[in-house]
Amino acid sequence: MTGGLNAPAEAPLSADEERLLQARLWALLGRQAALYTMGDSSSVPEQTARELAASLRYTLDKALEAERLPERALLSCDLAGLVRRGQAVLQEQTEQARALWLCVCRGAPEPDSEYRRRTLDGLGQYFRRYDLRFFAHRVPCSVDYPLLLPVPETLPGVDWVVQYLRQLRLENELQRRLGAEAVLRVLEAVYGDPGRDWLNLCEQPLVNAIGRALLHRPAGTLEITPADRAALLRVLLCGSAAQAAEAAARAVGEELGCTPALRRYLASCAGLLSPRLAAAAEHGELSHVFVSLRAAPR
Numbered sequence: 001m002t003g004g005l006n007a008p009a010e011a012p013l014s015a016d017e018e019r020l021l022q023a024r025l026w027a028l029l030g031r032q033a034a035l036y037t038m039g040d041s042s043s044v045p046e047q048t049a050r051e052l053a054a055s056l057r058y059t060l061d062k063a064l065e066a067e068r069l070p071e072r073a074l075l076s077c078d079l080a081g082l083v084r085r086g087q088a089v090l091q092e093q094t095e096q097a098r099a100l101w102l103c104v105c106r107g108a109p110e111p112d113s114e115y116r117r118r119t120l121d122g123l124g125q126y127f128r129r130y131d132l133r134f135f136a137h138r139v140p141c142s143v144d145y146p147l148l149l150p151v152p153e154t155l156p157g158v159d160w161v162v163q164y165l166r167q168l169r170l171e172n173e174l175q176r177r178l179g180a181e182a183v184l185r186v187l188e189a190v191y192g193d194p195g196r197d198w199l200n201l202c203e204q205p206l207v208n209a210i211g212r213a214l215l216h217r218p219a220g221t222l223e224i225t226p227a228d229r230a231a232l233l234r235v236l237l238c239g240s241a242a243q244a245a246e247a248a249a250r251a252v253g254e255e256l257g258c259t260p261a262l263r264r265y266l267a268s269c270a271g272l273l274s275p276r277l278a279a280a281a282e283h284g285e286l287s288h289v290f291v292s293l294r295a296a297p298r
Contacts, residue, residue: 036052036134055135058136058137058157060083063089090158108120109176111195111201112201126140170261170262174265183201187199187205189292208290210248211232214232224292229286233284245277249269252266
C-alpha cells in the first residue's frame with residue numbers, strides 16, 4: 001500500500017525489526033487508549049483495543065502512502081506525528097467523499113427505491129459520526145442498496161465509502177442512459193413494485209440491454225420476446241458466452257455514449273453475467289435471464 005505503484009520492492013523487515021516495530025506500535029496503542037479513555041486508563045477491553053489498533057494502522061498507512069515512505073520508516077519516525085499527518089489525509093479524503101455523496105444524492109435518477117434513498121441517508125449519518133481519531137477504519141453499517149459489483153470487504157473506512165459512491169454514481173449514469181420509462185417497465189415486469197424491493201435498479205435492465213445487443217438491436221424499450229430468447233439461445237450455443245457478453249456490453253456502452261469509466265464498469269459486469277448465461281444456455285432456458293415486458297410500450 002505504501003511507496004507508490006512504481007516504487008522498487010521493499011526488502012522485508014528482519015525478525016529484530018519486526019519485534020522493534022511491534023514494540024513501537026504497542027506503545028503507540030497505549031497512548032491512543034489513554035486518549036480514548038480521556039486519561040483515565042491505558043487499558044481497554046480487548047475488542048476496543050483491536051479496533052483502536054486497526055484504526056491506527058489504517059491512519060499510519062495513509063500517512064506513509066501520502067508521503068511515499070516505506071513501511072521501514074515506522075522503525076524510526078515520530079509515530080505520533082505520523083498519525084496526525086495521516087489524520088489530516090483522512091480528513092481531506094472524508095471531505096472529498098462527502099462532496100461525492102452530495103453529487104450522487106443530487107443526481108439520483110428515476111425510478112428510485114427506498115433502499116437507495118435509505119442508503120444515501122445512512123451515508124450522510126456516517127459522515128456526521130465518522131471518528132477518524134479512534135475508529136478511522138470503520139465502514140458504514142447502514143448500506144442496504146446492492147451494487148452490480150460488490151465493493152471489496154477488504155477496503156477500510158473512507159476508502160470503502162469512496163469506492164461504493166463511485167460505483168453508485170456509474171450505475172446512476174447507466175440508469176439515466178437506459179431511460180426511466182424503459183427501466184421502470186423492465187423492473188415492473190420482474191418485481192411489481194421496484195421501489196419497495198431489495199434490488200439493484202440497473203441489473204435486469206442491463207441484462208436485457210445486453211440481450212438486445214447480442215441480437216444486434218438497439219437497447220430501445222429493453223423488450224425481449226419469447227422469440228428473441230429462442231434466437232439468443234442459438235447465439236449463445238454457437239460460441240463463448242464470455243466473449244458474447246463482453247462484445248454485447250461493449251456495444252451497449254457505444255450505443256448509449258457511455259463514459260470510459262462506465263464502459264469499463266460494464267465490461268466487469270459482463271464478466272459476472274457470462275457464467276449465468278452459459279449455465280442458462282446449457283439448460284436451454286433463458287426465461288430467468290432475459291425478461292419479457294408486461295405491456296406494449298406507450
